[in-house]
Amino acid sequence: MLNNEYVKRVYAQVEKRDGDQPEFLQAVREVFETLEPVVEKHPEYEANGVLERMVEPERAIKFRVAWVDDKGKTQVNRGYRIEFNSAIGPYKGGLRFHPTVTESVVKFLGFEQILKNSLTGLPMGGGKGGSDFDPRGRSDGEVMRFCQAFMTELQRHIGQFTDVPAGDINVGAREIGYLFGQYKRIRNEYSGVLTGKGLEFGGSLARTEATGYGLCYYTAAAMRTLRNDSFEGKTTVVSGSGNVAIFATEKAQELGAKVVTCSDSNGYIYDSEGIKLDVVKDIKLGHRGRIKEYADRVPGAEYHEGGKGIWTVPCDIALPCATQNEIDGESAAMLVKNGCTVVCEGANMPSTPEAIEAYQKAGVLYGPAKAANAGGVAVSGLEMSQNSYRLSWTFEEVDGKLKDIMEDIVANSLAAAKEYGHEGDLMVGANAAGFVKVANAMVAQGIC
Template identity: 70%
Template sequence: MTGKEYVLNVLEQVEKRNENEKEFLDAVKEVATSLIPVFEKHPEYMEEGLLERIVEPERQIMFRVPWVDDKGRVQVNRGYRIQFNSAIGPYKGGLRFHPTVNASIVKFLGFEQIFKNSLTGLPIGGGKGGSDFDPKGKSDREVMRFCQSFMAELCKHIGLDTDVPAGDIGVGAREIGYMYGYYKKIRNANDQGVLTGKGLAYGGSLTRTEATGYGLVYFTEEMMRANNLSLDGKRVVISGSGNVAIYATQKATQLGAKVVALSDSNGYIYDENGINLEVVKEIKEVKRGRIKEYLDYVPSAKYFEGCRGIWTIKCDIALPCATQGEIDENSAKILVENGTKVVAEGANMPSTLEAIEVFQSNGVLFGPAKAANAGGVACSALEMSQNSMRMSWSFEEVDNKLKNIMVNIYKNSAAAAKEYGQEGNILMGANIAGFKKVADAMMAQGIV
């Protein structure tokens, strides 16, 4: 059997078992098809059924989360945790609280996490979780009661050497704090390393807040440098206005670029003079408001309803940092027509498969999410290390480690692409480099 026949057979099985899970199927197809040359070169991977095993989660948990709102009414949400692959270390991946969370999204995120975590070079496996709970518009007390109920069940499935969750969309320092406090109470254990993204007062790491956004820009900078380009003086459009977008804006600005647009789920702002980040932080991190409030502080800026229109703005670099599937084929074509030279993903799989094809066929430098946004989980693993040693590193120490990790992710992805005859295809290189480390570990550990 050829490598292509093997991959197509596995994809057919996956589609039959998961026919209504589009996000997961897209993620598996994108990874599996890029691994065909690996299976051609290493038939032993096929003989051991590695792809069949790696696309099937080791464990998938779904549970009820009842809680009481401020009016005394009982509310019920669904909670999820998928423990996808532990070949190279404990499951590691964020918790997402958002109304769109379902089994397919959690599976696709968990599957992507396997390869992202592998690329960091750190000993962490792939997992993901969350709930269809929406923290927006909820009081602190409501969020606390939900988090405590969520942790009452989740605590049975996580541990320092088993599964270490972190934050994601809708889960920031507030939510992590509530969950860790309740975990500590019901477990009677000060296991600081069981959750990452914690506050600095109780085991958190400096640079963790900035890590995903900073890491995205470090990766983008290295990818551009390898292609004789520079961030200096470039126009950048960044979607989103949460943690990743804010700190990608900060680092890109520090390195000489000009970020001219940000968005949220309602619409986007355009500021020709460059985004005033302190205003955005006030709106989003302090007031928890909407991005259109930016115009109250900067009247010369413009606001547009609908977030997809942000990709019509002319830019040299596009950094999608909002959510999955936000750049479709049409948006990708507009970016290309407007002269965009670089696209690097800060969100998880924000470009559709069709959009990626448009970028690659038009010579756009493309940094896939599993490589470009790995800074968050890399810093989470560094937080775990600090917790294990009962010590804290300085901001500069963590930031330097983060930058080295992101530079190495690019270099390893580029080297893997070249080795398998796909020089310059960083998506394929990232998939191959991430897969091979996990595959070799699985081979060594037998069929389990």
């Protein structure tokens, strides 16, 4: 519930302007509900219109993407880039190619990205983009032609000192390669304009693993600090089967957990003996197959249609790594009932407000996405640094920096939570710590 008059007034304005954007409204309200003690302590934020400016993108770009499929037929998709806030650095955030991409989805992701990037401690502003294009079932040639058409428009709005996109759902190494190639061809320049690039042309070691590994470093640090506990011996449920889920599973297993699930948009698999990650990697990274294959290849594994049932699997730790709003209030209640005591988010906003309320009522250790999954953009920031220096760091160097960043996010979140009267609350702490840095920069730079 919103109580502060300034916060209520700004949120009402957002509702009036963007009432048709449910994901964006959800993201803004979740942040605003935790910022009231911050705003009350800093009257200069209201005087400088910080909240009003923070919820309004500096630039929202929407464009047509026309391309030709393998049958010679013209296809048309929508492209988006929301350049939300550049107070602490160039816009930074991924590109998502998925049929569910709308302006609302891109705006919620961009808004979250402002605070997420701030939490890393690196000089990056917030932005996000994508298209309603679905690469599933498309040939490499079709994906290439789409990416080239998409970048032909996007290139006029981005640059290494302006806006540096990365990958997100369905935008991996293949897509980044095609996008980078088209940018280089049109602009006739070789720069670190995209992150997540191949190692042969400016990419960073550990970038592929970063979000999943970072999620586990964050979870481990939070459990150690707040519970004097660890992953060791814990049954863990992971949703999704993309890069985030795969490498969260890999690191959780390294830290002693038994991961028993993974999923895709068709359903989920349950393996009581623990997920055989080599099989999942072969299915998903090897030939972009469906997770159902796992049950055909691993004796004793079960496949279940539909994704919601995954949250009925008894576990100690849940790491949602699929998509937004995958855990609703009913699913969260089932997790709690079946013994789950830790939920840390690898996907962006995977828990509905009702789910978060259920975690909090049950005393679940809850790590919000903007903090827990910041490892990906953190290593993207490190890739930008390497590109600027024209050098490469070793895997161990990057991984060590990633671990330090994620542990610092936990420490800084807990410090901010204590400062604003919510000791031990990682959600309040993450929002407050990320917001204050950006807000102070906005005040210092004047009304712009």
